[in-house]
Amino acid sequence: AQSVSQHNHHVILSEAASLELGCNYSYGGTVNLFWYVQYPGQHLQLLLKYFSGDPLVKGIKGFEAEFIKSKFSFNLRKPSVQWSDTAEYFCAVKGGSYIPTFGRGTSLIVHP
Amino acid sequence: DTEVTQTPKHLVMGMTNKKSLKCEQHMGHRAMYWYKQKAKKPPELMFVYSYEKLSINESVPSRFSPECPNSSLLNLHLHALQPEDSALYLCASTETERASGYTFGSGTRLTVV
Numbered sequence: 001a002q003s004v005s006q007h008n009h010h011v012i013l014s015e016a017a018s019l020e021l022g023c024n025y026s027y028g029g030t031v032n033l034f035w036y037v038q039y040p041g042q043h044l045q046l047l048l049k050y051f052s053g054d055p056l057v058k059g060i061k062g063f064e065a066e067f068i069k070s071k072f073s074f075n076l077r078k079p080s081v082q083w084s085d086t087a088e089y090f091c092a093v094k095g096g097s098y099i100p101t102f103g104r105g106t107s108l109i110v111h112p
Numbered sequence: 113d114t115e116v117t118q119t120p121k122h123l124v125m126g127m128t129n130k131k132s133l134k135c136e137q138h139m140g141h142r143a144m145y146w147y148k149q150k151a152k153k154p155p156e157l158m159f160v161y162s163y164e165k166l167s168i169n170e171s172v173p174s175r176f177s178p179e180c181p182n183s184s185l186l187n188l189h190l191h192a193l194q195p196e197d198s199a200l201y202l203c204a205s206t207e208t209e210r211a212s213g214y215t216f217g218s219g220t221r222l223t224v225v
Contacts, residue, residue: 088152100214103154
């Protein structure tokens with residue numbers, strides 16, 4: 001069975017700081033990986049996804065993620081965060097099941 | 113049109129009421145989903161429809177009744193809900209059940225009083 005864990009539950013940063021949110025998954029086969037963002041009071045939006053090819057994936061709003069197969073990881077990064085990046089971030093994995101499994105989420109607060 | 117539209121955006125209902133949530137997409141997607149999300153928690157899958165047929169029911173109580181009248185529409189009928197059912201209900205769609213990358217609607221925030 002597929003599973004995903006996000007180790008950082010709450011992250012607090014100042015504007016212009018660099019961001020890295022951890023995501024590790026458990027599944028032995030081919031996976032599709034996703035990062036979703038949910039701004040306060042809004043719905044989930046897809047930030048980026050990995051299916052195959054270049055393990056460094058660039059998404060919207062300056063976010064990127066790197067798939068490291070040997071570490072079963074798909075960490076989300078942004079070199080310089082803004083106050084508007086304050087949101088919940090969910091990692092998701094889709095392996096053997098057609099349905100993705102979501103991580104429990106990371107709450108990011110960026111202070112101006 | 114690259115959106116999933118959900119109505120209403122907010123709903124307050126009593127425990128004896130009957131109400132329905134509506135979800136619509138015109139992207140030609142053939143898989144549609146209902147999720148329930150509590151605050152600061154990941155979305156929990158409720159139902160999956162694939163080609164207008166119920167594909168997955170994640171052991172959801174019968175007070176929630178999904179319906180897929182056509183390939184663009186997905187309804188969730190609510191009856192005799194409990195206060196603990198208060199949550200954000202999200203609809204999503206994908207090209208097919210095997211395709212990846214949901215398009216989510218903005219959700220219906222449901223409060224049961």
